[in-house]
Amino acid sequence: MTPSYGELTTRNLLLGLSKVVDYDLPVPSIPPPEEDILFSRPPVLCPGCPHRATFYALNKAVPKRHRIVSTDIGCYTLGASPPLNAGHLVICMGSSLGIGSGLTQIPHQTDPVIAVIGDSTFWHTGLPGLVNAVYNKSQLLLLVVDNSATAMTGFQPNPGEMLSIADAVRGVGVENVAEVDAFDPKRSLEVIKEYVNRKGVSVIVSKGECRIQFVRREGLPDTTYEVESSRCVGCHTCVNRIACPAIMWSGKKNEKGKEIPVIDQFLCARCGLCSHVCPYGVIVPKKVTDGADK
Amino acid sequence: MKYEIFLAGVGGQGILSVTDILCKAAVETGFSVRGSETHGMSQRGGSVFANVRFGDIHSPLIMERTADILVAFEPAEALRYAQFVKSDGYCLVNKHPIPSPSFILSKETYPEIKVILNQLHRYSEHVFSLNATQAATELGRPIIQNIIMLGSLSAVPDLPLSDSALRLALKKQFKPQFYDLNLQAYQLGRSKFEEFLN
Secondary structure, three states, X not given: OOOOOOOOOHHHHHHHHHHHOOOOOOOOOOOOOOOOOOOOOOOOOOOOOXXXXXXXXHHHHOOHHHOEEEOOOOHHHHHHOOOOOOOOEOOOOOHHHHHHHHHOOOOOOOOOEEEEEEHHHHHHXXXXXXXXXXXXXXXXXXXXXXXXXXXXXXXXXXXXXXXXXXXXXXXXXOOEEEEEEOOOHHHHHHHHHHHOOOOOOEEEEEEOOOHHHHHHHHOOOOEEEEEOOOOOOOOOHHHHHHOOOOEXXXXXXXXXXXXXXXXXXXXXXXXXXXHXXXXXXXXXXXXXXXXXXX | OEEEEXXXXXXXXXXXXXXXXXXXXXXXXXXXXXXXXXXXXXXXXXXXXXXXXXXXXXXXXXXXXXXXXXXXXXXXXXXXXXXHEEEEEEXXXXXXXXXXXXXXXXXXXXXXXXXXXXXXXXXXXXXXXXOHHHHHXXXXXXXXXXXXXXXXXXXOOOXXXXXXXXXXXXXXHOOHHHHHHHHHHHHHHHHHHHHHHO
């Protein structure tokens, strides 16, 4: 009949109906591709996305191999892909807390369990799961990635405009509550390290505004970032740790023959995360005068 | 009568704005209209498509091999959705390539544009391409490549949306200060396509 997985497209529906009614409905045939030359184009976190910065800090604080990350529905779900790998499972809105809390009940499971949820999903269906986690005394770290926006679906309003997540979390009985600045990964990393080992439910609200929303309102900052190619050692930490879409291969090599990355100035949203990531400090700020025009 | 337009490109290219303009123009013309767009994963940088159907229609999705027009804002995305245009339909392509962010972590590379355009001819008799991004950059705003493509689309023979209906919808879509430049881009795309027809 109709396929058991995939998308129920008009064509698939017609094919299925033809069989059900035993009548040949006109279904267009598709010419097969001559050769498969197409690449995949998976959606990615935008340049300047605060979630990338939060996950970078999480990865430094809690080793990827020794943790379980239960994520949720929103832009941050994209953080599950390499190289951030911040998400082992996701089902539906609000599931990060229910599943995360459930995972902590597994006997002999000693890896820390981290639930990730966005601000608008938290208000949508996060609270019931959180209440339950508190009630069950789950050993759970909840990371609320608060970008002050319902970004993925197009900036619909949400209750976060008038309510504080930290207050709500304290209100249901969570004692370990911290707020961090997503774009200060050094500090975030310290807080995550400390909170992941605390008893019971802990909550860290990582605040960093959605870059699209920020740039629409404020324009781009007048400080951009560049790779000082003459000093780049070609370690590729920037590429391998954060994979920002604005970081590309320059096609140039250094004297040791290592490829050198370049920051595409059209795509760059000037968040500066890469300058924190570069272990050699060769990604440097640079004043520009083009202001908000992009 | 029914008319179907399939739009494809990369998230952030202004595909949904053009979809909006087409829907508004069709409504103003008096058609029954259904528009549909990729939701959720339509992040910047991902593959995005939208469907516009109007006239005697009941559902929002375009079936393979039936679209009157495929307008693609990026060449690889044209090929990704080429099966949706009908064989005597029009395929309009911005041939400025956008590499996938996944390239940096994988071995994949961008195919030759010439090869992509050749493959498109297997799906449609009328393949029109121009480097709209380059033209838009010359106009001063690379982002308005989408309006250049809209201009080209406006000149497709037998399109049931008039030039004036489209211009009016374009005017309503953006802030007034952008209208002059947008109109310039629209005209440029329109005249390029008229040259192609002759």
